[in-house]
Amino acid sequence: MTTEAYHPGLEGVIAGETAISTIEGGLQYRGYSIADLAEHSTFLEVAYLLLHGKLPSEEELADFLAIYSESAEVDDSIIEFLRQIPLHVGAMDVLRTGISAISHFDPQLDDDSEGGNIAKAVRMLAQIPILIAARYRMTLGMDLIEPDPDLSFAANILYMITGKCPSEQRERAMDVSLILYAEHEFNASTFTARVVTSTQSDIYSAIVAAVGALKGPLHGGANERVMEVLEEVGSPDNAEDWIRDALAKKRRIMGFGHRVYKTGDPRAVILKRYCGELAEKTRNLELEKMADVIEGIVVEEKGLPPNLDWPSARLYHYLGLDVELYTPLFVASRVSGWAAHAIEQTANNRLIRPRSRYTGPTGQRFLPISGR
Ligand SMILES: CC(C)(COP(=O)(O)OP(=O)(O)OC[C@H]1O[C@@H](n2cnc3c(N)ncnc32)[C@H](O)[C@@H]1OP(=O)(O)O)[C@@H](O)C(=O)NCCC(=O)NCCS
Known part of the structure; x- marks a missing residue:
């Protein structure tokens, strides 16, 4: 029997260590205040910071953007598959399925090295907006729009969804929202991703599980x-x-x-x-x-x-976006934080397996089915 303290909902419990973000002394990602990042940075620069642990130089950011742009393509068979999903199915459910589907086409699925996981995270960053916009437009019977390599991450999402290149003001507003949504230490979905990673499962499984956790109305929903x-x-x-x-x-x-x-x-x-x-x-x-x-x-x-x-x-x-896109947009951003946590968990792993306090009966006498 355990005599440890019990905290419903794990409130106040320190459930692990992280160097990715803290809420102590104001929210900081890797030691940078969220106010500074929102004011001076862009979402992809922040994603680089979360995944690599440092802000990129101009050259590093250019390389990161090049890899991101090259990855911004979803296999046709996945798009066709999304078309088969009944129209009443919610955008978050379809996105969860879509991310699982892109994992099947990832050549590095079983490579859980840091480099392999960063490469997969960048692919997800590039492909999730395509999945979101494609499903949205197909449910409205509209033609799909390919990403434009000359647009920023924020502008591309708005462009692929609405078909219009956003003004600078709209692009910046979207970018800041993505920066603010990117990471938030041990929230429910991130903790979910870390639990899955702690079993030595792959990063896609961790992210798919995190999407499921984010969907709920007490969290991202x-x-x-x-x-x-x-x-x-x-x-x-x-x-x-x-x-x-x-x-x-x-x-x-x-x-x-x-x-x-x-x-x-x-x-x-x-x-x-x-x-x-x-x-x-x-x-x-x-x-x-x-x-x-x-x-x-x-x-x-x-x-x-x-x-x-x-x-x-x-x-x-x-920004002219329909409500069903809101939580998927949260995913498009938070995948950067989830992936950073999966990478950190892998680098210093211990299986996450807490105990429960048992409240059921004990010592029951077993009766064969014929006697019940
Ligand atoms: C986020 C949230 C789940 C955190 O809650 P928590 O720490 O678990 O706190 P509890 O749910 O135990 O609520 C504590 C008390 O505050 C009340 N409360 C908390 N959030 C509330 C809200 N949004 N509206 C009305 N009352 C609320 C609860 O009813 C409870 O009151 P009681 O003690 O009189 O019963 C909760 O604030 C919430 O449900 N918010 C709305 C959903 C939301 O915006 N989620 C996004 C979070 S980023």
């Missing part, structure tokens, strides 16, 4: 639910009544609260600025006003600050 809530509220005039009623009914308000940030999510603060700017440009100031009313009341009544999903849902809406 929250950004889609946020938009559904805003649609339900409808107008700024209705916001106060709606939120007071929802709180009185003990409804869980998506986009608020966080397991580890109890006084505020720094990512939400950063993204709110981009949200405001884009709302003005796209004439969505009413929606910003409505969100402000809700935010003020949830903070005042419940002491729950917004998390990143609160502004990101609006930002994606202002």
Whole structure:
């Protein structure tokens, strides 16, 4: 029998070591503050930082971009297979299947060296946006759009989904959201990826499992639910009544609260600025006003600050993106953090196998089936 402390949901438990990111003293990736990265960096530079442990030189970034561009192609048979999946199947389920399918075409599937895993991570970074955009457009009966090698990661995603090259402002807003979504230490999906990796399984299996964990509304799925809530509220005039009623009914308000940030999510603060700017440009100031009313009341009544999903849902809406794309876009970014964790776990592995506290009966007398 174990006498160790039990923490439901592993709250507050240090479940492993990492040099990839910390939330202590403000969120930092590899020691760089998220505010600096959001202000001065690009998503692919951040992905390089996470995967390689250092910021790239100009030459290293150029090499990384070249490998990324070369990998930006998904086998035709996979695209054809995605077409066979019934239309009612959700985008996250299809993406989970699509990532599993691209693993079958990866020549380095069983190479779990650091170089092999980085190469596979770059392939996933390049191919996941293609899977997301392809499935989205095929469900609407639209022609698929190939990635444009001259566009940035953020611009390419928007281009492949919408068919339009985004303005600089839209591209930057998308890029910052991807930077902010890229990594967040031992959240549920990352921990899932590390558990799978700890059994010496392959990096694709770890990422596919992580996608499954991210899909849930308490984790990545929250950004889609946020938009559904805003649609339900409808107008700024209705916001106060709606939120007071929802709180009185003990409804869980998506986009608020966080397991580890109890006084505020720094990512939400950063993204709110981009949200405001884009709302003005796209004439969505009413929606910003409505969100402000809700935010003020949830903070005042419940002491729950917004998390990143609160502004990101609006930002994606202002970018003209449909709700079902929101959590897949989170995957397109977070795959960089998940892969960095799989690589770190492989480099210093010990099987993750905790204990449980047993609450069932003991000492039951076995009765043969005929006597039950
Ligand atoms: C993220 C989350 C799961 C973390 O929660 P947690 O640390 O497990 O905290 P709990 O679920 O135990 O909640 C603690 C209390 O705060 C309340 N609470 C937490 N988040 C809430 C929310 N978004 N809306 C209303 N109440 C909330 C709970 O009802 C509970 O109240 P109680 O003690 O009166 O029962 C939770 O805040 C949540 O569900 N948020 C909404 C989903 C979301 O935005 N997820 C994205 C996270 S980045």
